[in-house]
Amino acid sequence: MTIQSTTGWSTIRGHRVQLEFFRNVLASQRLGQAYLLVGPGGIGKRTFARQLAACLLCPGTDDDVLESCGECSSCKQIAADSHPDLLEVGLPEGKNLIPIRLLAGDRESRGRAGLCYDLSLSPMESQRRVAILDAADHIEQIACSSLLKTLEEPPPRAIIILVADSEAGILDTIRSRCQLVRFSPLEDDDMIELLLASETVPNRQEAERVARLAEGSLSTAALMQDPKLQALRDAVYKNLATMPVDPLAMIDEVVPAWEDLGGDGNTKRVNATWIARFAIEFYRAVLRFLAGADTTSTIPDAQRLCQSMTVGDTAAIDRIAALLDRCLEAEREPMSNVMLPLALEAFFADLAKQSRIGTD
Numbered sequence: 001m002t003i004q005s006t007t008g009w010s011t012i013r014g015h016r017v018q019l020e021f022f023r024n025v026l027a028s029q030r031l032g033q034a035y036l037l038v039g040p041g042g043i044g045k046r047t048f049a050r051q052l053a054a055c056l057l058c059p060g061t062d063d064d065v066l067e068s069c070g071e072c073s074s075c076k077q078i079a080a081d082s083h084p085d086l087l088e089v090g091l092p093e094g095k096n097l098i099p100i101r102l103l104a105g106d107r108e109s110r111g112r113a114g115l116c117y118d119l120s121l122s123p124m125e126s127q128r129r130v131a132i133l134d135a136a137d138h139i140e141q142i143a144c145s146s147l148l149k150t151l152e153e154p155p156p157r158a159i160i161i162l163v164a165d166s167e168a169g170i171l172d173t174i175r176s177r178c179q180l181v182r183f184s185p186l187e188d189d190d191m192i193e194l195l196l197a198s199e200t201v202p203n204r205q206e207a208e209r210v211a212r213l214a215e216g217s218l219s220t221a222a223l224m225q226d227p228k229l230q231a232l233r234d235a236v237y238k239n240l241a242t243m244p245v246d247p248l249a250m251i252d253e254v255v256p257a258w259e260d261l262g263g264d265g266n267t268k269r270v271n272a273t274w275i276a277r278f279a280i281e282f283y284r285a286v287l288r289f290l291a292g293a294d295t296t297s298t299i300p301d302a303q304r305l306c307q308s309m310t311v312g313d314t315a316a317i318d319r320i321a322a323l324l325d326r327c328l329e330a331e332r333e334p335m336s337n338v339m340l341p342l343a344l345e346a347f348f349a350d351l352a353k354q355s356r357i358g359t360d
């Protein structure tokens with residue numbers, strides 16, 4: 001059996017340990033009925049779960065081998081989202097909880113519809129049924145008992161794969177009935193290849209930059225392509241290119257760009273850390289120049305600032321290193337306990353003060 005290079009595991013980057021785990025499970029015929037895949041958002045857990053399901057449903061490969069042929073009708077139906085034995089539930093568009101309706105039916109059909117019911121039916125085409133429950137850490141409270149019942153007495157020939165960003169949002173009773181498989185953020189090299197393959201970045205240099213900032217999350221990388229976030233980055237860069245930093249100009253230009261990103265309280269906090277991250281990227285570029293490691297920077301504003309500096313100037317190195325420290329601190333403590341705009345103002349004032357030291 002030849003495996004097409006465009007299908008199957010070859011399309012999935014990273015997660016080699018987890019792949020090896022499931023390979024061993026199948027090879028030793030110890031396939032369980034419930035798995036919980038946990039790891040940071042945007043790293044490909046759901047894609048992994050779908051490929052796992054494809055392998056478990058494909059009749060074209062041996063049962064003890066974790067592969068899908070990519071050519072049989074089962075594989076083609078999975079690719080077309082129309083396999084009758086692959087059941088998938090996730091967050092409805094614009095919602096932050098999975099309603100009981102999707103797991104156990106609405107009031108009129110309670111217990112006779114939804115994922116838990118569908119999973120109890122006999123397979124239609126394959127030897128088994130596979131359910132993927134995405135956002136398993138965001139299930140409506142009342143729906144948890146239906147899921148728990150399914151996990152306590154899994155229907156024969158049923159496999160359920162829960163996918164979650166965090167264990168914290170999952171009831172102990174549910175978690176304890178699943179085999180936990182932990183996922184890690186993507187390595188930079190894998191991110192770079194994925195970004196280039198998806199054609200969301202213009203070139204390798206930009207892919208490397210995005211991979212570094214996105215910290216192993218493809219959804220963060222996608223967010224970075226958001227024009228509003230890019231406008232925030234440009235506002236941060238532009239203001240840092242002037243030494244000393246002008247805190248009032250930063251309030252005038254950076255705060256509105258941050259507000260423009262919108263979002264609820266938590267998203268606003270997360271977005272505020274981008275200001276620190278962009279500043280970190282900026283000052284690191286300047287430090288590389290001062291250390292003689294880079295003669296030109298990929299950040300034009302950093303390049304502009306470097307033109308007023310001399311390679312090896314220890315006073316300048318100290319000043320930039322102190323600014324970088326302050327930004328790293330702001331990134332670690334995402335301005336949680338104070339009104340955000342006030343926290344940002346304090347951060348900008350610190351940068352201004354720090355950037356004046358030794359220049360007066």
Ligand SMILES: [Zn+2]
Nearest residue numbers: 058069072075
């Ligand atoms: Zn197949």
